[in-house]
Amino acid sequence: MNSQHRVYLQPTPVRIWHWLNAFGIVTLIVTGVQIRFPEYVVIFASYKSAIMLHNTAGLVVAASFSLWFFYYSFIARNMLKTYVPNEDELRHGILRQAKFYLLTYFLGWPNPHHPTPENKFNPMQKSAYLAIMFVLVPLVSLTGLLLTNVEPLRNLIILIGGLKILVGVHFLLACCLCAFLFTHVYLATLGHTAFAYIKPMWTGWEEEPETEQNAHDEPVSNHR
Amino acid sequence: MRSFRLLLCCGLLLGLTAFAAFAAASDDCLACHSDSATVGKAFAINPAIFDTTVHAQLGCPSCHTSVGAGHPDDGLPPSKASCQECHAEVAKEYAASSHHQNAACSDCHNPHQVRGPTEVSGADMNRTCSGCHELAAMATTHTTWLPQADLHIGMLPCISCHTASKENVITLYIIKRPAAARFGRFELAGYNELKALASHGKIEGLIDGNEDNYISLAELRLFNSDQERTGLRLQGMMTPETVTHNFQILANRRDCSFCHASGPAARQTSYLSLATSDGSYRRLPVERGAVLDALYGTPDFYMVGSTRSTALNYIGAVIIAGGLVVPIGHGTLRFLTRRNRANKED
Numbered sequence: 001m002n003s004q005h006r007v008y009l010q011p012t013p014v015r016i017w018h019w020l021n022a023f024g025i026v027t028l029i030v031t032g033v034q035i036r037f038p039e040y041v042v043i044f045a046s047y048k049s050a051i052m053l054h055n056t057a058g059l060v061v062a063a064s065f066s067l068w069f070f071y072y073s074f075i076a077r078n079m080l081k082t083y084v085p086n087e088d089e090l091r092h093g094i095l096r097q098a099k100f101y102l103l104t105y106f107l108g109w110p111n112p113h114h115p116t117p118e119n120k121f122n123p124m125q126k127s128a129y130l131a132i133m134f135v136l137v138p139l140v141s142l143t144g145l146l147l148t149n150v151e152p153l154r155n156l157i158i159l160i161g162g163l164k165i166l167v168g169v170h171f172l173l174a175c176c177l178c179a180f181l182f183t184h185v186y187l188a189t190l191g192h193t194a195f196a197y198i199k200p201m202w203t204g205w206e207e208e209p210e211t212e213q214n215a216h217d218e219p220v221s222n223h224r
Numbered sequence: 225m226r227s228f229r230l231l232l233c234c235g236l237l238l239g240l241t242a243f244a245a246f247a248a249a250s251d252d253c254l255a256c257h258s259d260s261a262t263v264g265k266a267f268a269i270n271p272a273i274f275d276t277t278v279h280a281q282l283g284c285p286s287c288h289t290s291v292g293a294g295h296p297d298d299g300l301p302p303s304k305a306s307c308q309e310c311h312a313e314v315a316k317e318y319a320a321s322s323h324h325q326n327a328a329c330s331d332c333h334n335p336h337q338v339r340g341p342t343e344v345s346g347a348d349m350n351r352t353c354s355g356c357h358e359l360a361a362m363a364t365t366h367t368t369w370l371p372q373a374d375l376h377i378g379m380l381p382c383i384s385c386h387t388a389s390k391e392n393v394i395t396l397y398i399i400k401r402p403a404a405a406r407f408g409r410f411e412l413a414g415y416n417e418l419k420a421l422a423s424h425g426k427i428e429g430l431i432d433g434n435e436d437n438y439i440s441l442a443e444l445r446l447f448n449s450d451q452e453r454t455g456l457r458l459q460g461m462m463t464p465e466t467v468t469h470n471f472q473i474l475a476n477r478r479d480c481s482f483c484h485a486s487g488p489a490a491r492q493t494s495y496l497s498l499a500t501s502d503g504s505y506r507r508l509p510v511e512r513g514a515v516l517d518a519l520y521g522t523p524d525f526y527m528v529g530s531t532r533s534t535a536l537n538y539i540g541a542v543i544i545a546g547g548l549v550v551p552i553g554h555g556t557l558r559f560l561t562r563r564n565r566a567n568k569e570d
Binding site: 035036037038039046047048051052055101105106107108148149150151152154155157158161162163164165167168171172174175176178179180181182183185186187190 | 371372374375378407409410448457479480481484485486487517518519520521522523524525526528529532533536539540541543544545546547548550551554555557558561564565566567
């Protein structure tokens with residue numbers, strides 16, 4: 001019988017932030033499709049309700065981004081360590097992780113990365129989340145805020161290059177987020193069971209099968 | 225055949241004589257009425273504006289029939305024609321709307337400055353309404369149900385929604401920031417401002433580089449990408465081609481999809497509207513579909529849902545498809561190699 005190694009990986013504020021984000025981003029995508037293609041896609045009763053819902057979900061995601069930023073900057077104080085890959089991760093870690101996803105995973109080898117509360121993301125995750133949380137989400141939120149206040153912020157929009165550039169950037173960034181969502185959800189099922197990585201985002205605790213490396217470790221927690 | 229030609233010549237001669245007589249009469253009238261010091265501000269007419277109106281072609285005596293040779297010494301007040309004598313259909317339509325109890329024709333239209341709907345700017349149309357309905361107050365009133373009401377009121381003539389006016393097109397106007405205000409608000413550029421900027425004194429040349437009275441997408445892009453140098457931008461408004469006078473609150477205009485779900489096919493037609501020396505506007509047709517250009521066709525005009533760019537749609541689709549490569553590609557290999565992982569777990 002396999003024994004389990006438990007790690008408290010996702011503290012409560014992070015889980016609240018994650019699900020607020022998830023709910024908000026899915027709402028934004030669905031309403032966004034109706035807003036851009038109203039003559040083809042009618043999910044919500046009226047165009048106005050799609051717009052209002054999109055604007056509200058945008059504010060929720062922007063607020064949840066602020067929560068995330070505040071938590072990692074001022075409470076956990078480990079934002080850089082969590083999200084910025086170090087030299088070793090850039091030189092070797094990314095390759096090692098890519099090799100796992102593209103080859104050794106199919107051979108049945110274990111994941112080379114073992115998450116701990118201090119280092120919960122593998123090097124590829126770190127790089128992806130760095131781009132998403134520090135570039136994609138802030139930019140899509142800011143362009144969205146400008147688009148919902150065109151007349152009062154007209155001069156700022158002109159400074160950026162105009163409404164069309166703003167709309168184009170917002171749309172393409174949203175497509176990138178949508179593309180990320182598909183990959184993110186799929187990769188979340190790559191644990192030793194399909195829900196092994198999804199469960200900790202609900203309960204906080206990740207259960208890993210015992211390996212030689214962690215067989216003698218004690219359960220780890222930074223929030224007990 | 226010969227007698228028909230003779231008749232035609234006589235008719236033409238009579239018409240020309242009548243026109244010349246009315247024109248001469250108008251000139252006589254304007255000799256005094258163009259000077260406010262002589263006739264007073266209330267009776268002064270600006271000949272530069274009046275001469276270019278349709279009413280000027282009719283001549284003053286057509287409407288002011290009672291004015292005789294003794295005017296003004298005879299002391300008789302000049303008669304005025306009622307608008308409905310010529311505009312019976314419009315008058316009938318207007319009488320059926322609730323608005324007619326609040327304003328007579330002359331409250332909105334100065335008969336000595338009349339212009340066709342395509343000869344005025346969208347801002348001019350709204351200026352007429354703002355005489356009674358102050359625009360800032362209207363923006364506030366509309367916020368109760370209309371998202372970004374200030375934006376809508378700035379980009380739409382009121383009559384687009386409050387009459388059953390038809391065939392909306394996108395009309396582009398040149399706007400300019402006041403020279404002294406680095407971050408000031410862009411305003412509609414007047415004829416003299418544009419003339420000063422035009423290299424050969426023809427303001428069309430600011431955009432219409434080959435002077436063919438047609439604005440191609442290439443010319444639009446060139447103008448827009450050069451705006452840092454010229455300080456000019458284009459403001460788009462959705463304006464009606466056919467104007468009606470049945471003022472009302474239309475329920476379907478409160479449904480955003482009336483405009484926003486009309487689809488790119490409905491937003492193919494656009495015009496560039498340029499100020500002229502007499503204060504009116506002259507339109508030049510713009511290449512079909514220019515408003516839908518991704519970035520530089522009309523950088524400041526975008527109607528959510530209706531003016532989306534097809535090129536950006538394709539790029540977005542490629543990005544999303546890229547995101548599906550991992551689940552589909554990796555997932556397929558994962559399924560095919562599932563036994564490897566099952567064996568390791570055993």
